[in-house]
Amino acid sequence: MRHFAVVGSGPAGFYTAEALAKAYGEQARIDILDRYPVPYGLIRFGVAPDHQSLKAVSKRYDKVAETAGVGFVGNVCVGADVSVDELLDLYDAVILAIGAPHDRKLGIPGEDLPGVIGSAEFVGWYNGHPDFADLDPPLDGTHAAVIGNGNVALDVARILSKTREEFHGSDIVGHALEALEGSAIKTITILGRRGPHQIAMTPKELGELGHLEAALPLVDLKDFPPHEADDALDPGQRKSVTILRDFNDIRANRPKSMIFDFFAKPLRIEGDGHAERLIVEKTELDEKGGARGTGETYDVPASLIVSCIGYSTPPIAGVPYDDRGGKFLNESGRIAERLYAVGWARRGPTGTIGTNRPDGYEVAEAIAAAMPATSSGDRAGGEGLKRLLSERGVKPTDFADWRRIEAAEEAAARTGSPREKMVRVEHWLRTLGW
Structure with a gap:
């Protein structure tokens, strides 16, 4: 034996x-x-x-x-x-x-401020993980930021955007459902260091965003290369990029916005005793397809910041x-x-x-x-x-x-x-x- x-x-x-x-x-x-x-x-x-x-x-x-x-x-x-x-x-x-x-660290100043949460913590909170049952994420502000361009980032953004009725049939835990129903968040910015062609988001998960009751996904077509560049992508990635492009054609009036902010590298998080904003550097692709900074910076308001950059x-x-x-x-x-x-x-x-x-x-x-x-x-x-x-x-x-x-x-x-x-x-x- x-x-x-x-x-x-x-x-x-x-x-x-x-x-x-x-x-x-x-x-x-x-x-x-x-x-x-x-x-x-x-x-x-x-x-x-x-x-x-x-x-x-x-x-x-x-x-x-x-x-x-x-x-x-x-x-x-x-x-x-x-x-x-x-x-x-x-x-x-x-x-x-x-x-x-365990969440990987962002490695930037300010990531220890209250309001900055790793995805393992946030996902664990709404999924009933005992280590994170008392997390109490700040949902009283109007702006949230999600750092990452994978499916976990999509999950977090989608959960933050849904109405109570849209959770019918799910097993989201009661304490999270009640907190999310009372959330004041109206704008969710999803930041990625590279462009739409480099995302790790799958078509099914991306497609769900177009059918949300209260949130409208927004993209800037200036972030996309010409359509011909899509031909070099594998079929799944090509479908994902097509879905992203098509978000621009949605004509709907919804109270929440989900903004895809590509070519955006978080530099630091600022706030008076808690997170209030992300300082972000605009990037561009280098010769090897990586992200390099351009020196241009801007602010992204956010009192809740969820980091989805790996485990x-x-x-x-x-x-x-x-x-x-x-x-x-x-x-x-x-x-x-x-x-x-x-x-x-x-x-x-x-x-x-x-x-x-x-x-x-x-x-x-x-x-x-x-x-x-x-x-x-x-x-x-x-x-x-x-x-x-x-x-x-x-x-x-x-x-x-x-x-x-x-x-x-x-x-x-x-x-x-x-x-x-x-x-x-x-x-x-x-x-x-x-």
């Missing part, structure tokens, strides 16, 4: 567990560990609440969790409750799938780390003997949810090659972990516990919502009678 520990219950973790279960069948026991009592990671805390079709991938993960030999071990923090070295003593291989939950994986004691890449040092997923990384912890914060599937399968294949299913080990695995956690007073949750929490959240749902998420660890545990 082989024993494997997958640390992290987001997409990368579940795809890896799925691949290991297929490779080993009844010859393996696979434990999926998570620091929270509930599973799904990015699916629960990162995917926008109004994108329920994306969240539906969790049904596939349910099937993995219900596979014989696969277990969920929640409410266990690797690095605090148990070390990686201890897991390696207990399991034949340990796979780190902890994602990249990093938190270091874990004893695990080699790439500070520049914000991920674990690895070679094709292998960190060290019997220690692996998958997903964003391996690659950095790139790709979609589906990108994690081939990534997890590749690492599982490497493990299976090093430890064939016909071989066996003598490590203690999950039973040994339970004994160790019990000695330390740590009480883990399992998948049956999650099902009880899920049922309670669904029973508490407001009309039109699939669930009302609990946003504190103690609420989850209280539901279990702990």
Whole structure:
């Protein structure tokens, strides 16, 4: 029998567990560990609440969790409750799938002012992440700025723009819904250092902006090269640029504006005790397609500034780390003997949810090659972990516990919502009678 520990219950973790279960069948026991009592990671805390079709991938993960030999071990923090070295003593291989939950810094003066928030914090706030339930973003001003030109920036801008009725069918948490309904924000500026041809926004997410009830997306056609330049783009990027151009043709009177400010490099954030404005430098493309400053600066008013410029994986004691890449040092997923990384912890914060599937399968294949299913080990695995956690007073949750929490959240749902998420660890545990 082989024993494997997958640390992290987001997409990368579940795809890896799925691949290991297929490779080993009844010859393996696979434990999926998570620091929270509930599973799904990015699916629960990162995917926008109004994108329920994306969240539906969790049904596939349910099937993995219900596979014989696969277990969920929640409410266990690797690095605090148990070390990686201890897991390696207990399991034949340990796979780190902890994602990249930390915001990257802007690196400009003023980013520590109140009102400047990272996207992990803001997204976590409206998605019910326990670390950010008390965030209380300032929504009393009329101007907000979103820094970044990827889908996360679109999510943030869209959530800030929607009416209460447009959240029907979503699982946005109640405290965020109430706060957003009372928001005074009327203008949202989305800033990108380069131009429309360099965005990392996908057509589906961009297209949604044209159908918002209360917000009008605005572009300046002077930022676009001639139409002929679109021919050099891949089909998806070309479609995205076309959607951006078409925003200029929307004729509607809506109370909110969503301004795409391209070729804009934030220099500093200013304000008297809190964020009030961004000082931005106009840029242009250099010979390699990067952004270079022109020396021309201007102000963008904003009392709320959300930075969406990427994420990093938190270091874990004893695990080699790439500070520049914000991920674990690895070679094709292998960190060290019997220690692996998958997903964003391996690659950095790139790709979609589906990108994690081939990534997890590749690492599982490497493990299976090093430890064939016909071989066996003598490590203690999950039973040994339970004994160790019990000695330390740590009480883990399992998948049956999650099902009880899920049922309670669904029973508490407001009309039109699939669930009302609990946003504190103690609420989850209280539901279990702990």
